[in-house]
Amino acid sequence: MGFDVPADLVAAVARYAKEEGRVWLARLPQRVAAFAERWDLVVGPPFLPGGHASWTAPAGRQGTPGERDFDLA
Secondary structure: OOOOOOHHHHHHHHHHHHHHHHHHHHHHHHHHHHHHOOEEEOOOOOOOOOOOOOEEEEEEEEEOOOOEEOOOO
């Protein structure tokens, strides 16, 4: 799974969350991958333009029609 972080989220974290936010962003790909594996999910690309306090993307179980949104902030 490639991992994209919307530019709006990166900018908001840099502006408001400082070092703690940079650490959160650095760990985000591994956290999303771990939850996806744990819950057997296929995670899509993030919603654009992106949020200011969370990374949000569509996710669903393999073979299940439709998708659900999971906010893994």
